[in-house]
Amino acid sequence: MASHRGVEAAMLALEAALRREQPAELAAFAPVRLLGSADLARQDLGGLLGLYVYRVEIDSATRNRYHVPPPGSNAAVQPLLPLVLHFLLFPWVANASEELRLLGWAMQALARIAELDAARIGAFDPDWLDNERASVQPEDLSIEDLLRIWDGLPLRYRPSAAYAVRTVFVREPPQAGAGRVRTRVFGLDTETGAGAGP
Template sequence: MAQHQAIAAVAAAIRGLIRERYPRDAFNTLTVEMYQAKEIEKGLTGDGFAILPWRVTINTQRRGRGPRVDIFGRRFRPSLPIDLSFLIIPVASSAEKQLRMLGWVMRALEDAGPITAAQLNDYLTEDNIFTVEEDVDLVCDPLALADQLNMWDRIRKHPLFVNYLVRMVLIDSNQALDDNGEVLERGFGVGMAEEAI
């Protein structure tokens, strides 16, 4: 399961996948960067993709998880399941190029499928954030109308965007659960008579 750097690793993997795969012959040079909302509100220049991590929530579907058990049988507090939301914003000098970029990125992220542990561990300096068997699903998640309008109010200069959701990123706890040791012997006291008074 993932360490506490998991959120940063997921964002870096999305950025890396777009950066490595965009067609240079169709778009020349594009910048692909993560931004904070305040930077996007000011307006972006140049051609590229802006990635805005904007919501982190607890995944309530799998909240009641049992303790995590490692390969040595040690028990730890349950992993924290979270969902991450990212806006992918194409920024271009013309509307046509912006639409072409949006179409390409949506198709490319759909084709990428689940993001594997190797990809998740590849873009940060730490290389063991996710274990080998872990991967995460990246799905296009259209915003509810209220959220869409709220986003348009916040980032008026870049109204064209698409929302992606990464579900069930499990962040592990390193806090061990106290065990009382192994049971070696039991005494039931069956058949023992009480002393009469």
């Protein structure tokens, strides 16, 4: 399960995966870059292919799950926080040809990547387990929903595609359990019925 860094790690892993696959001719004028709100507020982004997380929500389909430690580990059972990361993919370049080429390539690459696993995320969050997976899925947003998102950003609208990383399970750092249960047996004095000492 991911640590509190799971949200950041998933997006950094996605950025790194796209950078590895990006052809040199596209990277030369528009490298892949994870953007934050402060980056968007500056509005001097230059040439890039942006990834911007516009919403993080709890996955209602996977609530109330727990991480059960392996038998004999003596660790406590921990609740999991299932998170879905919603992000926009958009090119920020000077002309229509580059814009469409970037968007087409990036959507093709995300279809090929399809999921994030420990091999991709482990470098950014070592708590990610070997059997964990988070899928990268396109989101079917209406034009009204997409425009509403852009209206809330400090940028003018750009052609973009919406995606979600589903699901990042965040948990607390492992904590030791209470230890073995110990018992103490007191003898019973048969003559008086009183408990005998240890």
